[in-house]
Amino acid sequence: MRFDPALIIHHLPSILSGLSITILTWLIGTIGAVLVGFVIASARRFGPRPLGMALGAIVEVIRGTPFLIQLFLLYFGGPYIGLFLDPLPAGLLGLTVYGSAYFSEIFRGGFEAVPVGHIEAAECVGLNRLQIVKRILLPEMSMLVLPSAVNMAILLIKETAVLSIITVPELTMIVSAIGSEYYAFVESLFLLALFYWALVELCGFLGRKAEAKLSHFRLSAS
Amino acid sequence: MSHPAVTIRGLHKSFGAVEVLRGIDLDIPRAQVTCLIGPSGSGKSTLLRCMAFLEETSSGSILIDDAPLGFRTHADGSRTRLPAADIRTARRKIGMVFQQFNLWPHMTALGNVSEALKTVQKLGRREAEDRAMVQLKKVGLAERADHFPSQLSGGQQQRVAIARALALEPEIMLFDEPTSSLDPELTGEVLNVMRALADDGMTMVVVSHEIGFSASVGQKIAFLDQGQLLLTGTPTEVFGKPRHPRLDQFLETYLDRGAAMLL
Amino acid sequence: MNSWKLWMLLLQGAGLTVAVSLLSIAIGLAIGAVISAGMLSSKQVFAVPSRLFVSFFRGVPLLVQLLLIYNLLPAIGINVSSVGAAITGLSLCTAAYQAENLRGGLMSVPKGLIEAAEMAGLNATQQFRRIRLPIAFRLTLPAIINEAIMILKASSLVSVVGVVELTRMTQDLSASTYRPLELFAMAGVIYFIINWGLSFIGSYTENAIRWGRP
Numbered sequence: 001m002r003f004d005p006a007l008i009i010h011h012l013p014s015i016l017s018g019l020s021i022t023i024l025t026w027l028i029g030t031i032g033a034v035l036v037g038f039v040i041a042s043a044r045r046f047g048p049r050p051l052g053m054a055l056g057a058i059v060e061v062i063r064g065t066p067f068l069i070q071l072f073l074l075y076f077g078g079p080y081i082g083l084f085l086d087p088l089p090a091g092l093l094g095l096t097v098y099g100s101a102y103f104s105e106i107f108r109g110g111f112e113a114v115p116v117g118h119i120e121a122a123e124c125v126g127l128n129r130l131q132i133v134k135r136i137l138l139p140e141m142s143m144l145v146l147p148s149a150v151n152m153a154i155l156l157i158k159e160t161a162v163l164s165i166i167t168v169p170e171l172t173m174i175v176s177a178i179g180s181e182y183y184a185f186v187e188s189l190f191l192l193a194l195f196y197w198a199l200v201e202l203c204g205f206l207g208r209k210a211e212a213k214l215s216h217f218r219l220s221a222s
Numbered sequence: 223m224s225h226p227a228v229t230i231r232g233l234h235k236s237f238g239a240v241e242v243l244r245g246i247d248l249d250i251p252r253a254q255v256t257c258l259i260g261p262s263g264s265g266k267s268t269l270l271r272c273m274a275f276l277e278e279t280s281s282g283s284i285l286i287d288d289a290p291l292g293f294r295t296h297a298d299g300s301r302t303r304l305p306a307a308d309i310r311t312a313r314r315k316i317g318m319v320f321q322q323f324n325l326w327p328h329m330t331a332l333g334n335v336s337e338a339l340k341t342v343q344k345l346g347r348r349e350a351e352d353r354a355m356v357q358l359k360k361v362g363l364a365e366r367a368d369h370f371p372s373q374l375s376g377g378q379q380q381r382v383a384i385a386r387a388l389a390l391e392p393e394i395m396l397f398d399e400p401t402s403s404l405d406p407e408l409t410g411e412v413l414n415v416m417r418a419l420a421d422d423g424m425t426m427v428v429v430s431h432e433i434g435f436s437a438s439v440g441q442k443i444a445f446l447d448q449g450q451l452l453l454t455g456t457p458t459e460v461f462g463k464p465r466h467p468r469l470d471q472f473l474e475t476y477l478d479r480g481a482a483m484l485l
Numbered sequence: 486m487n488s489w490k491l492w493m494l495l496l497q498g499a500g501l502t503v504a505v506s507l508l509s510i511a512i513g514l515a516i517g518a519v520i521s522a523g524m525l526s527s528k529q530v531f532a533v534p535s536r537l538f539v540s541f542f543r544g545v546p547l548l549v550q551l552l553l554i555y556n557l558l559p560a561i562g563i564n565v566s567s568v569g570a571a572i573t574g575l576s577l578c579t580a581a582y583q584a585e586n587l588r589g590g591l592m593s594v595p596k597g598l599i600e601a602a603e604m605a606g607l608n609a610t611q612q613f614r615r616i617r618l619p620i621a622f623r624l625t626l627p628a629i630i631n632e633a634i635m636i637l638k639a640s641s642l643v644s645v646v647g648v649v650e651l652t653r654m655t656q657d658l659s660a661s662t663y664r665p666l667e668l669f670a671m672a673g674v675i676y677f678i679i680n681w682g683l684s685f686i687g688s689y690t691e692n693a694i695r696w697g698r699p
Contacts, residue, residue, distance in 0.1 A: 064680045065673040066641035068652055073673065076659060077666035161546035165645060172549060186560050189553040193545040200544035276600055310606055317604070324601035327696050328619045338605035341615055370697025383601075390605065 007188075011178050018174030021088070025170060026160050029095030030153050036096060037103025044104070045111050055104075062101035067162055070094055075166045091163035091170075099156050106152060110145035111137070143214060150207035154200055161196070171195070225288075227252045227394050227425045228273060233282035235268055242268045244449040246282070250394070250442075253423045257436035260446035261472050266429045267321075269446065270398050273427065274318050275309055286312050286394070317387030321399040323379040325371040331358060331382045332367040335389050343390075357385035361415050377408030381415055388419075395419065397428040433476050437461055445469055491658060491668070498654030499675050505568065505650060506637040509575035513636065514629070516576060517583030521621075522613055524588050535584070542581035548642050550574050555646040571643035579636040586628040590621030623694055630687030634680055641676070651675060 008015065040059065044052040062070065074083070074097075075090045085093065114137055122132045164173035172192060179188035228250035235243040242265045250256050250273075258266040271277040273284060275292045281301070284291040291312045293301040304312075325334050332354050339350035358364045361381040371379050380400055387395060397416065401409040413435050420426060420439050430436060436443060436457070443460040445453040447468050453460050460469070523535030542550065551574040558565055558573070565573070594617050602612045622629070644653035655672040659665035 061673070061677065064638075064677040066638040066652065066676055068641040068644070069655075069669055069673050069676060072652075072656065072659075072665065073669040077669050080666045158546040161548045162642065164548070172546065176552060185556040186553070189549060189556060193541075193549050193553055196546055196549060197541055197544035201540065274604060276603070306608070310608070313604065314606060318601075320597055320601065322595075322597050324595070324597035326598055326601070326616055326620070328623065328694075337615065338607065341611050342606040373697040386601075386605065 007178065007182060007184065008191075011174075014174050014178075015171070018169060018171040021169060022160050022171040025088070025092055025095060025163060025168065026157050029092055029099060029160070030156050032092070032096035033099025033103050033156065034149070036100035037105075038107055040100060040104035041107035041111060044108060059101045059104055062098060063105070067094070067098050067159055068165060070098055071162065071166050087163070087166050087168045091160075091166060091168040095156065095159060095163070098159070099152065102152050102155075103149065106145050106148045107141070109148075110141035113144045114140045146211055146214065147207075150204075150211070154203050154207065157200055157203065158196065225252070226250055227287065228427070229283075229285040229288075230269075230273075231283050231285075233269070233272065233284065234280045235265070235272060235277060236280045242449055243272070243279075246449075246451055248444060248451060248454065250425065250427055252425050254441040255420045255426045255428060255439050256442040256444060257440035258427065258429045258444050258446060259431075259433065259436055259472075260452075261475075263448075264446040265449045266446045267398055270396050270427060270429050273394075274316055274396055275313060276318075286315055314390070315393040317390060317392035317395045319380070319383050319387055319395065319397045319400050321402050323371070323376070323383045323403075325379050325383055325386070327371050330368050330370055331363060331374065331385075334371070334382055335386045338386075338390055354385070354389055357389045358382070360388065360418075361385045362411075375408060376404045377411045380404065380412045384412075384415055384419075394425045394427065397426065397430065399429050399431065401430065401432060431476065433473065445472075447472075491662070492671075494654055494658060495651065495668075495671060495675060498649060498651040499679065501568075501648065502637070502640055502650040502652075502676075503679060505572055505575065505643065505648065506633075506640045509572050509579060509640070510633045510636055512572070512576040513579030514583050516580035517587055518618060518622075520580060520584035521587035521591060522618075524584060525591055539581045539584050542578050543585070547574070547578050547639050548645065550578055551642055551646055567643075567647040571640075571646055571648045574646075575636055575640060575643065578639070579632060582632045582635070583629060586625045586632060587618075587621050589628075590623075590625035591617050593624060594620045623696075626687075626691050626694070630684065630690075633687070634683055637680060637683055638676065 040055050044055050071091070071094045074094050075085065075087065078085055078090065118136055118140065119132060122136045127135065160170055161172040163170055164176070167173065175188050175192045176185070179185040226249035228248075230246055230248040230250075233243055233246040234241065246269060248269075258269060260266045268277055272279050273291070275284075278292065283293065283295045283301075289312055290304070292309055293303055295301050325331075326337070329337060332351060335357055336347075336350040336354035339345045339353055340347060343350075345353070355364060355367060358367055361384055363378060363381055363385070366374060366378060366382075371382070374382065384395075384400075400416070401412050404412065409432065413432065416426070416428070416435075417439055428436070428440070438457075440457055443453070443455060443457055444451055445460060445466070445468075452468055453466055461473075465473075520535045520538055523531040524539065526532045526535070551571065554574040554577075555567065555570040558570055598616060598620070599612060602616045607615065640650065641652040643650060644656065647653070649657070651672055655668050659668040662668070
């Protein structure tokens with residue numbers, strides 16, 4: 001075993017910086033993806049038909065192609081149309097665009113899953129359109145989509161590792177650089193895998209807890 | 223009287239804190255039709271499922287042809303569970319027909335009937351299917367052999383299920399409310415198949431709400447109430463007057479099921 | 486390089502993408518079926534490792550898995566080509582997802598169908614192979630196809646372990662021709678078409694396996 005624990009201590013600052021970039025890109029990318037995804041889903045539901053169809057086609061293309069290809073297109077192809085981006089902003093933008101397509105589908109499903117009767121009941125008691133969206137549609141929908149949204153957010157943790165390929169200095173890139181420098185590739189990658197595993201399991205655990213806590217809302221909503 | 227096909231002694235069965243069977247002693251006579259009747263929740267289906275070892279009994283014993291089913295009872299009354307292979311051997315004598323038919327949806331009628339012949343008895347495909355066809359003919363469904371369960375009516379599905387059980391040449395056939403999930407106009411075809419089977423001398427145990435069938439085809443009637451055997455005997459003994467007040471009460475709720483002829 | 490030659494090279498890469506993906510999908514399904522049985526086993530010796538397998542391969546980024554396997558196999562004395570390492574990694578990862586899919590399907594097979602198999606004398610293995618698994622497979626087919634499409638897209642990551650499939654080919658070509666915009670767009674179109682083909686096969690299969698239902 002070539003792996004020396006002192007390596008970790010020695011490289012702690014760069015490992016921590018990689019970790020913080022992983023967490024930050026994930027958080028910013030996920031929040032961005034949720035917001036953009038919600039706008040797309042709303043535009044497809046409430047906006048004019050041609051806009052909805054165009055957005056639907058874009059979502060299909062993003063969901064139908066690999067994330068890595070999208071990143072390469074943005075990072076290597078971007079400069080040819082005047083879009084010069086450093087790795088980190090390119091990665092963030094890519095993650096947001098990629099995630100937003102999936103989140104928009106989750107929200108679209110959520111909109112459709114709210115029973116028409118609930119909307120009709122709100123109309124009957126005299127709520128206007130904005131009130132219906134704010135007081136009925138959104139609260140009900142957010143309960144319905146929570147499990148799949150949590151799932152998608154967890155998926156995006158793992159996608160941040162892909163950003164290392166366009167040299168975003170996140171955890172995977174830092175750790176594999178250390179590993180190759182000291183010929184301790186297997187050991188350091190194994191530690192890296194364990195770290196992601198723990199992070200994903202932790203987020204899954206917290207997500208399930210949040211769902212359980214909110215489940216009484218869902219019961220009263222249905 | 224010849225040796226009973228099934229001997230049940232001191233049978234208890236609990237689901238958690240609820241005791242469903244509370245000390246059942248019953249003999250199932252050979253080559254006769256025994257009907258288990260009683261109000262819902264009386265434990266009659268559970269008793270039948272115990273005879274197939276689909277439910278594990280809490281205490282007591284069941285002997286199939288003198289061979290213990292599921293548990294071996296020692297002299298001191300304690301029991302040890304028999305290995306799965308022994309349970310399969312004991313079950314080989316038993317055929318079971320379920321309320322919900324339980325036909326495998328991914329196999330045709332012929333596939334359902336020939337499956338165990340192929341996988342358990344290791345017969346060649348040809349021979350297994352030939353033997354399966356014989357059984358399908360017996361229940362009048364030879365021309366539906368290639369149909370999937372979803373393409374058959376409920377009555378036809380149940381007849382395929384009977385053929386599936388018969389293909390393994392059991393000595394005892396158990397029927398768990400075989401007509402209860404059928405539309406009323408489809409019960410006749412299933413009851414007719416069962417009647418023909420009884421005429422052939424098959425040992426049968428039938429849990430049914432068809433009181434008319436029980437009274438006319440059954441040779442032994444067992445009336446269960448709240449987990450206990452209240453009455454056993456021939457139809458004349460059980461249904462004849464004067465009648466046990468609990469049975470009277472029960473029959474009154476079944477006037478529309480052919481019980482009218484008994485009143 | 487003229488564009489006809491570029492297309493040919495891209496299609497060559499696409500061929501490898503399809504081959505690697507289809508093999509991984511098939512191997513992953515087979516492993517996934519075994520793992521799903523393990524997850525539902527009442528014996529902890531089978532259940533615990535199966536659950537750990539699923540949790541690990543679903544919890545670690547595929548890229549990290551691929552790098553790990555690519556470096557681990559030679560380190561423990563198994564010499565495989567980069568294609569072999571790629572197929573190993575993709576298969577194990579997709580097996581975890583398919584196992585989870587099939588587990589859900591296996592749990593929703595009606596209990597009565599198992600009882601009928603039990604009464605027909607089928608032993609536990611026969612019950613699983615002949616009754617539970619085929620029904621679970623059909624029940625979860627949409628999710629299984631979905632995962633197959635996911636793994637096809639994820640196969641682009643094997644470019645980092647030196648497999649010259651569609652993504653790596655595109656990278657190499659764009660480095661030599663300085664036309665990344667067109668090339669990656671072309672690659673995207675090819676991936677999209679392969680995906681479309683895969684979902685077509687998926688819905689064809691769904692339609693073909695109907696067991697008599699209209």
